[in-house]
Amino acid sequence: MGIIEREFKLRIDQATVRDRKAMVEINKAAAPFWHKLRHLNAALKEKRVFIAYVGRIPAGFLIWTKDFYSHYFIDLIVVHPQMRRHGVASAMIKAMENFSAGNKLFSSTNKSNKAMQSVFEREGFVKSGFITHLDRNDPELIYYKRSPAKSAAPKTKSRSKPKRRPRPAHKRKKGRKR
Secondary structure, eight states: OOHHHHHTOEEEEEOOGGGHHHHHHHHHHHOTTOOOHHHHHHHHHTTOEEEEEETTEEEEEEEEEEEETTEEEEEEEEEOGGGTTSSHHHHHHHHHHHHTTTSEEEEEEETTOHHHHHHHHHTTOEEEEEEOSSSTTOOEEEEEEEOOOOOOOOOOOOSSOOOOOOOOGGGSOTTOOO
16 A cells, blocks of 8 residues: 555544544534534543544544444434545444444434435435434434344364263263273
């Protein structure tokens, strides 16, 4: 990998408190009227946040929960406006799928958010329902996907046959000795 490719490589990390300032900046650029710092701080403390970097530049973040009927739920995806349409949201969703492997994964978006609906559909989510009366005249669409199970580690061949355990004395046939 060359210097330029390395500088533009997309990576997803578990967010830490050190990433908080960058996430606040991304949030202000992407959604200037949505400032729930308590929500973000709680998610950081509980290690429920992924952050995306393009090279060394913070590009977006994802907050998840397991409070949706005890299932994994992507609560929030925020991508900096200048980093949109570069696969950042999809990469964070894939990281969440790996984290929640083998489980049901839900998320939602407003009916007016066509871009996010497109991302969910491209990532294999299906519409599961909707909720009205959250935002005026803009229903919340619920999406669902079963995260693929983690692949099992390849089985290694044993060089020797496993030893058979001898039967307990009370189960042995009479007349046979071991």
